[in-house]
Amino acid sequence: MQKSPISLCIFDLDGVIVDTAKYHYIAWKRLAAEFGYDLTEAQNEKLKGVSRVQSLNHILDWAGVTKTEEEKTALATRKNNWYVELIQNVTPDDALPGVVSFIHELKQAGIKVALGSASKNARVILDKLELSSLFDAIVDGTMTVKSKPDPEVFLKGTELTNTSPHASLVFEDAAKGIDAALAGGMLAVGIGTEDQLGHSDFVLPGFDNYTLSDFLKQLTRVKQV
Ligand code: B16
Ligand code: MG
Secondary structure: OOOOOOOEEEEOOEOOOEOOHHHHHHHHHHHHHHOOOOOOHHHHHOOOOOOHHHHHHHHHHHHOOOOOHHHHHHHHHHHHHHHHHHHOOOOHHHEOOOHHHHHHHHHHOOOEEEEEOOOOOHHHHHHHHOOHHHOOEEEOOOOOOOOOOOOHHHHHHHHHOOOOHHHEEEEEOOHHHHHHHHHOOOEEEEEOOHHHHOOOOEEEOOOOOOOHHHHHHHHHHHOOO
16 A cells, blocks of 8 residues: 555544534533523534634624623533533444544554544543544643634644644544644645535545545645655
């Protein structure tokens, strides 16, 4: 098999490894209902990859509600408590189709693997999925100051694994995450649809039936080696 021009693959968590967006939605919807606002699924889509505080600010804007900083902190904490309760139900079976075997293939080929997630709960979720030990580095929302589209979360992954951003590639389901990877000088693969993620180097619907060999073929098309 051909050699990979990529030494590190960074995976976003929510929407790439596991679908926790449904739990974020339940918790945000419950919170919004408290101030009489009905959060829609379409709005929840816009919160993917967005930090907890920024998500709350968006919801308050949409609802036309103003809160003090103190109230916002209390609201975000309440939402997170509900979310944490919901993610207790996550099991290894919740990993999205094909992603775990694809990660194993990368590792067997000597390609490092890192997590780059905006979530402060990422480690708990990886533990529930029983995947933590697979990662050479785990970067989560507790380790960053700037949110995607800033590349900080992914650049930390390259630093922790001693890899150049130019030899790194990010798998992301959020448009802002793709922007972050490209801003950091990495290749970016969108997990989702062309219409949302058309600015990626290439787009996959997911990892179901996706192999290392498919990946290497697609890489040679986008990267001159
Ligand atoms: P938390 P990702 C993101 O995860 C989620 O997509 C986003 O909806 C959430 O608000 C954010 O994490 C923060 O999560 O409240 O658990 O810190 O896609 O970057 O893995
Ligand atoms: Mg995501």
